[in-house]
Amino acid sequence: MEKLKYALFTGCTAKQSTPEQMSSTMAVADKLGIELVELTEASCCGASHLQDYDEFLSLVLNARNIAYAEEKGLTMVTICNTCQLNTAMTKHKLDNDADLKAQVNEKLKEVGLEYKGTSQITHFLYAIIDDFGLDKIKEMVKTPLSQFNIAPFYGCHNIRPSELQNKTHKTAESAYRPTSLDDLIIACGGESVEYEEKTKCCGFHAELQAPHTAATLTGNAIAGAMDNNADWMVTPCPLCHLKLDTQTKHASEAIGREVALPVLHMQQMLGLALGCTPSELGLKHHVTKVDFV
Amino acid sequence: MSTHTITTQKVNFKVFRFNADEDYLPYYNDIEMEVTSEEVVLDILNRIKWDHDGSFSYRRSCRHGICGACAIKVNGRSTLACKERINDMIELFGNELTIEPLSKKRAIKDMVIDKGDFWQKHEALEPYLVSEVEEHPESEHLVTPQQADALLDSDLCIQCGACHYACPVVEVNDEFFGPAAFAAAYRFSADVRDESETRVTTANAEKQGVWDCVKCFECAEVCPKEINPIEKITKLHQMYFTDGKAESNVATRHAVAFKNSIAKNGVLDEATMVLYAEGPAIVKHIPVALKMLTKGKIVPPWGITKSENLDEIKTLVKSSSTAKF
Numbered sequence: 291m292e293k294l295k296y297a298l299f300t301g302c303t304a305k306q307s308t309p310e311q312m313s314s315t316m317a318v319a320d321k322l323g324i325e326l327v328e329l330t331e332a333s334c335c336g337a338s339h340l341q342d343y344d345e346f347l348s349l350v351l352n353a354r355n356i357a358y359a360e361e362k363g364l365t366m367v368t369i370c371n372t373c374q375l376n377t378a379m380t381k382h383k384l385d386n387d388a389d390l391k392a393q394v395n396e397k398l399k400e401v402g403l404e405y406k407g408t409s410q411i412t413h414f415l416y417a418i419i420d421d422f423g424l425d426k427i428k429e430m431v432k433t434p435l436s437q438f439n440i441a442p443f444y445g446c447h448n449i450r451p452s453e454l455q456n457k458t459h460k461t462a463e464s465a466y467r468p469t470s471l472d473d474l475i476i477a478c479g480g481e482s483v484e485y486e487e488k489t490k491c492c493g494f495h496a497e498l499q500a501p502h503t504a505a506t507l508t509g510n511a512i513a514g515a516m517d518n519n520a521d522w523m524v525t526p527c528p529l530c531h532l533k534l535d536t537q538t539k540h541a542s543e544a545i546g547r548e549v550a551l552p553v554l555h556m557q558q559m560l561g562l563a564l565g566c567t568p569s570e571l572g573l574k575h576h577v578t579k580v581d582f583v
Numbered sequence: 584m585s586t587h588t589i590t591t592q593k594v595n596f597k598v599f600r601f602n603a604d605e606d607y608l609p610y611y612n613d614i615e616m617e618v619t620s621e622e623v624v625l626d627i628l629n630r631i632k633w634d635h636d637g638s639f640s641y642r643r644s645c646r647h648g649i650c651g652a653c654a655i656k657v658n659g660r661s662t663l664a665c666k667e668r669i670n671d672m673i674e675l676f677g678n679e680l681t682i683e684p685l686s687k688k689r690a691i692k693d694m695v696i697d698k699g700d701f702w703q704k705h706e707a708l709e710p711y712l713v714s715e716v717e718e719h720p721e722s723e724h725l726v727t728p729q730q731a732d733a734l735l736d737s738d739l740c741i742q743c744g745a746c747h748y749a750c751p752v753v754e755v756n757d758e759f760f761g762p763a764a765f766a767a768a769y770r771f772s773a774d775v776r777d778e779s780e781t782r783v784t785t786a787n788a789e790k791q792g793v794w795d796c797v798k799c800f801e802c803a804e805v806c807p808k809e810i811n812p813i814e815k816i817t818k819l820h821q822m823y824f825t826d827g828k829a830e831s832n833v834a835t836r837h838a839v840a841f842k843n844s845i846a847k848n849g850v851l852d853e854a855t856m857v858l859y860a861e862g863p864a865i866v867k868h869i870p871v872a873l874k875m876l877t878k879g880k881i882v883p884p885w886g887i888t889k890s891e892n893l894d895e896i897k898t899l900v901k902s903s904s905t906a907k908f
Contacts, residue, residue, distance in 0.1 A: 302850045302851040302853070303853075305850065305882070305887075305888055306851070306853050306880075306881070306882040306887070307853060307875065307880045307881065307882075308880065309879060309880070330890070330891045331890055331891045331892045331895075332849075332890060333845050333849040333850060333890050333896050334841065334844070334845050334849070334850050334851050336841060336845075337841065337851075338798050338817075339837055339838045339841045340838065340841040340842055340845070341817060342817060342820035342821060342838045343820070343821070343824055343835075343838040343839055343841065343842060343906050343908070344821075344824070344842060344904055344905055344906040345817075345821060345905075346903060346905045347842065347899075347900065347903045347904050347905065347906075350899050350903040351845065351896070351899060351900075351903075354895065354896070354899065397899055397902055397903045398899075400898055400899070400902055401892075401895035401898055401899060403895070446798070446799040446800055446801075447798075447800070450799065450800035450801065450803065450804045451800050451803045451804055451811075452804060464675060465804050466658070466659075466660050466675055466676070467675065467676065486659070490751060490799075491751050491797050491798075491799035491801070493751075493797050494797075495796075495797050495798040496752070496794075496795055496796065496797045496798075498833045498834065498837050498857070498860055498861065499794045499795060499832065499833050499834035499837070500752070500756070500790070500794075500795040500797075502756070503752055503755055503756050503759075503795060503797065504797065506755045507751055507755065507797065510755075536871055536874065536875055536880070537871065539870070539871070540871075574878070574879075575878050575879050575880055576878065577871075577874050577875060577878055577880070
């Protein structure tokens with residue numbers, strides 16, 4: 291197989307509040323022989339909040355990020371569901387509206403860039419499934435996670451809106467019965483836990499303005515996983531991770547019962563199975579202690 | 584000439600049953616049925632009533648996806664029964680299908696729910712044109728095709744409630760207006776003839792309003808008319824800024840903080856942003872922040888790796904900004 295190479299859009303969180311996601315992404319890519327070229331020029335995707343304030347500016351900034359991946363002739367890989375959605379939405383809008391694309395390019399021209407629409411944008415989870423292949427992952431697993439019940443938490447912005455999402459990856463994914471993360475758990479030798487909340491919202495985007503709503507959704511998600519005998523949770527989204535990992539006190543208060551589970555990034559789970567060290571995977575950075583390694 | 588083959592297959596239905604006048608708790612009937620590829624979910628509801636139990640209750644009227652009466656949930660997914668092909672549900676969920684009302688806690692009898700909260704929230708956001716109508720106009724009040732396009736199909740809503748009862752915020756916060764009411768608020772606020780002074784202010788209300796949306800896209804996923812309610816919620820957010828009606832609250836300051844942080848660093852300065860958004864209320868975040876700090880999960884403003892070619896970002900923020908706060 292030809293060596294896989296992508297332009298990595300890290301997003302802000304991997305560089306700040308989830309440093310373990312950055313180190314585990316690089317460790318796993320190294321093990322798999324995937325080359326990730328970091329888009330160090332990239333700005334924030336706007337995370338849907340800049341979009342609430344100034345949509346045109348968000349389009350221009352995201353188009354600039356994509357233009358850098360295009361310059362390198364690479365598919366852009368994201369490691370945050372919200373980066374994935376906002377970048378893919380920008381691409382969808384510009385590729386389907388020639389006038390808007392021209393307006394955006396008029397701005398990009400000021401800084402010597404152009405958005406062409408030549409790069410695809412996909413989340414690392416789907417790059418692994420579509421391009422690398424789970425069969426190959428299975429062959430490479432050194433430490434099967436066979437003793438663990440692992441609850442997949444998909445995160446809204448990788449599965450909805452499904453019409454847009456299914457344009458960004460080859461493996462079709464249902465918004466109601468998604469399989470990608472379950473399949474990765476199984477490929478790592480683990481047991482995937484079925485529970486109602488696995489496709490639900492963690493509440494992250496309303497945390498500041500609606501703390502009780504957000505904490506209730508977080509609490510329900512962890513409780514759903516616990517009630518179905520999960521040993522720990524895994525997610526492809528660092529924002530879901532932050533909510534589920536760091537907000538257990540508020541979540542427990544909101545739903546009236548103590549809830550907490552270790553919440554791993556999908557890269558950390560894969561890294562454990564591939565034989566990466568706990569320090570490469572940054573397991574010490576979790577607020578809810580990862581007590582099983 | 585193309586041929587069309589009708590296929591049949593066995594499906595096990597679990598049907599939610601509850602009569603608020605008689606039952607203390609709901610229960611489920613197991614019904615096995617041979618279904619054909621020609622049927623929609625409403626056909627199944629009809630057959631449950633006609634062939635299995637005449638007391639089974641559900642709402643239906645037009646059978647053409649326009650009255651909005653027959654929305655229910657199949658395996659937890661909101662759906663308009665007269666529009667949804669049963670084969671699509673089997674493809675999605677397999678041959679075990681659970682038929683439930685849109686909201687179990689609002690069930691009156693089987694699929695029939697008390698939709699009062701939905702209608703009250705709709706009404707609160709003035710889902711009608713507010714305008715001084717001249718009794719004897721001298722000319723027509725024309726709406727151009729472009730002005731009509733700006734409604735973004737929000738006028739196609741049939742008030743079925745599919746999105747409202749799929750919304751996780753509605754589920755945990757009884758006060759929240761919900762995606763259908765917001766789509767209606769957008770539909771009339773975006774109408775050039777509308778003069779309501781109160782609608783957008785009401786839609787902004789604390790604990791009820793648009794800023795409490797969690798951006799999960801459940802509403803966009805279920806809407807049988809493909810109205811994309813969250814797009815309208817986003818448009819309302821933008822409207823507060825473009826109309827200069829944005830109140831300074833934690834959500835609006837948070838949105839603006841994104842621009843400020845990008846203009847300065849390219850990337851987010853998470854700590855400074857929360858401080859800007861919360862103001863003195865930042866103290867409530869201190870316990871969690873301390874825990875995060877000890878785990879190396881907080882980078883101070885001076886430790887941030889800024890985007891390369893930051894001058895480009897600064898230029899673009901300057902030249903491409905369209906909103907003010």
